[in-house]
Amino acid sequence: MPNDNAIPLCEFKHATQPDCTKPATHKLRWDWGQEQKICQDCIPLAQQTATNLQRSATFASLENRPEEPLTRSERTALIAAKLAAEGEADELKLRGEQLYRANVDLTQQVQTHTLRAREHATQIQTREAQIEKLQERLEQREHQLADASAELQRLQVLVPFVGKETTPEDRGLPSSSTVDG
Numbered sequence: 592m593p594n595d596n597a598i599p600l601c602e603f604k605h606a607t608q609p610d611c612t613k614p615a616t617h618k619l620r621w622d623w624g625q626e627q628k629i630c631q632d633c634i635p636l637a638q639q640t641a642t643n644l645q646r647s648a649t650f651a652s653l654e655n656r657p658e659e660p661l662t663r664s665e666r667t668a669l670i671a672a673k674l675a676a677e678g679e680a681d682e683l684k685l686r687g688e689q690l691y692r693a694n695v696d697l698t699q700q701v702q703t704h705t706l707r708a709r710e711h712a713t714q715i716q717t718r719e720a721q722i723e724k725l726q727e728r729l730e731q732r733e734h735q736l737a738d739a740s741a742e743l744q745r746l747q748v749l750v751p752f753v754g755k756e757t758t759p760e761d762r763g764l765p766s767s768s769t770v771d772g
């Protein structure tokens with residue numbers, strides 16, 4: 592007697608056994624689009640077949656029972672789990688904020704050090720330029736000193752003659768002209 596409300600039977604085909612005739616519990620859908628009803632017992636075989644074929648199969652329950660109300664202990668467990676998850680989320684948020692602040696702090700430190708390093712580099716360049724100028728001036732002074740020393744030596748050679756030039760004899764006059772005159 593055919594009946595629309597009859598329990599669907601398993602349609603999974605076994606390669607080595609007679610066809611299964613157990614009541615189907617799931618709808619099997621192969622990744623190439625084929626669908627068939629399948630019983631609980633045949634699901635592992637279908638999964639194995641999918642693995643052997645290197646294809647995938649998904650299983651959807653045929654039962655659309657409304658969700659059963661939670662028992663008191665299930666509710667308690669769920670609430671505890673929710674509270675624990677919320678606590679963990681708060682902790683993670685706090686930790687995230689700490690890490691963010693630490694990151695901001697470190698970024699500022701790096702910027703400060705970078706600025707200082709640039710300042711120091713500029714100062715070193717300035718000092719190097721100053722040293723270069725001082726060395727140039729030192730060389731100029733050394734040249735001037737050498738010139739002055741040479742001049743001094745020339746003058747020292749000339750000094751004895753200069754002293755004689757001022758004597759009356761050097762001017763071509765007799766030394767006792769005033770007495771003899």
Ligand SMILES: [Zn+2]
Pocket residue numbers: 601602603611612613629630631632633
């Ligand atoms: Zn079956």
